[in-house]
Amino acid sequence: MFKNFQSVSKCAYGRGSFDKLGEIIAPKRSENQGYFIFLIDHYFEDKPDFHKRIPAESNDVVEFIYTSGEEPKTSQIDELRDRFLQSKGLPAGVIGIGGGSIMDIAKALALMFTNEGSSVQYQGLNLIKKPGVYHVGVPTISGTGAEVSMTAVLTGPTKKLGLKCDWTVFDQIILDPDLIATVPKNQWFYTGMDTYIHCVESMTGQYKNTFSEAYGYKAIDLCKEVFLYEGSGQNPLNDEKLMVASYFGGLSLTYSEVGVCHALSYGLSYVFGTRHCFANCIIFPHLEEFYPEGVKEFKQMVEKNDIFIPKNLSQTWQEQEVEKMIDVCWALTHMWKHALGDDWEKKLTREKLKELYYRM
Template identity: 55%
Template structure:
């Protein structure tokens, strides 16, 4: 039997206020004064001097503000890479992503595409990247996606939504400063946190489960329960730290296993309707009682506790062609279905069954 030999993030710093150490972390990594650090920053922070004034700029370093209103696209990666190449004297010393899963995925993809020829869409899939990425750092400002720890960068391409999944994708350095998550709006906090919760349920109940994944998944699941069900006794700062660690452990739980039905189906929603990943997972998971009875029951309790109303009827007006496209995209993710339902998954999840599920959303 051949075992997967996955890379992990080699360096991580954790703690409130650790963002202030960014300057000393980056200094030894600067190649020369003409090789800048490029900071890709969620544009919600444009007017937030509390964060932006602490970004350590020197020489030709640049901040590029990026909208996270839509899911990251391969075309967006290509235009960022072109912008960086045209506006820097030398290849950058590093790419630093500051934001949620969208910004972290973009930072990973840009770091890869600066050293690999062609377009980002050419690398959607498993182990297609040939050259090591430029040095890249991830600094999450919201918790749940696990993008800070994973070896994939999920992108919507011209034909499909699929990650650049490679040994060169993980960050070289991650800074986990839960203070950066303190102003996240409640709904966004919930949807992104549920991405982590759903990672855990899908990993722990999947056929790919092993002790490596299980140990991380169980830890992340417990932390999610504390944050989303028992938070009365938690200080805000403790809750932020626990969710940040849940995100890390949830991401680790799928490194050596896989996600499942909610993620496969939400890729279809995202590709066709532009539904953001976290909310898409929630909309799908809400309908999956048949497959994850305990997990969905707990999810509904969390939803009620935090007064979350999910959008309804988002697929009701779709044409037959649109529904078929969504089904094709979901079915393209065979490892997710096999993890959820076993090797004979196609006998259990037929096109009609999947269509019926989409029409409930």
């Protein structure tokens, strides 16, 4: 397998590095119309002390984005792009401060400022025609790997699929472990498990390789230190470990691929709006036949950290909802090829997918 992928150009790491954001973006302020858009998770909207740390100048836009409901949508990206272009023109850059959803919104918006039409038409691999504006990612929760990935996952009218190309990747990221210190426990776990599941899947399939394994095994080791071994739990040292694990996990899947859990998760998120990391945690315990050791360790981590994972959700699902989930996940051929091989359609049936969904 050959991949020639773009990685993040610059990465600032360490406690207090967030306070260097203004200095980092200053050289870009003369570009385009000279203003920056700060997209910030709504979690910080009522935290005035955090507001003081945002290096927004008078011409900049600070927009708090609600992320507790459904995941980012193509319609949301199109609306933001059109509104800012009409009111202020082309920005110097976009800065995303928050979790995986904010990372994806920032990446997608940066691309759509320079690519005509709806973001719907760019859902897929290398469909973007032009590089976007300068964009910076500042994760405040760790696990999705969105800060380093070349994908901005969006839910559109007919599918959940990413804008995926070299230009999606952030020009700059800032990894400050202090920013993830106040994440609520359950969300800390769900998002952290996205890294763990990324790596289990990237290293269990036909596209795995030494590059993906090097990052993946280290990320898994760090996840075990954070969630399973003695000294596990939320503390400053583990915040640093989880932030690095997320980064490494993103690199592992970039040079390999995700698999069964993520394919099923896309279907669950599309139909019910279930947040991606939470959906993964609902699905993964039922995939022993695909990832026996990973599922065993996952269950140990759930018990160790006393985490709530819902069960029996499928009892309330309608037949047409399950069929739609199957439609969505069946279309993710790249994931199935990695997990099951090029002849995956001979090994997998819609009935099997239905049976997997009804386990949940």
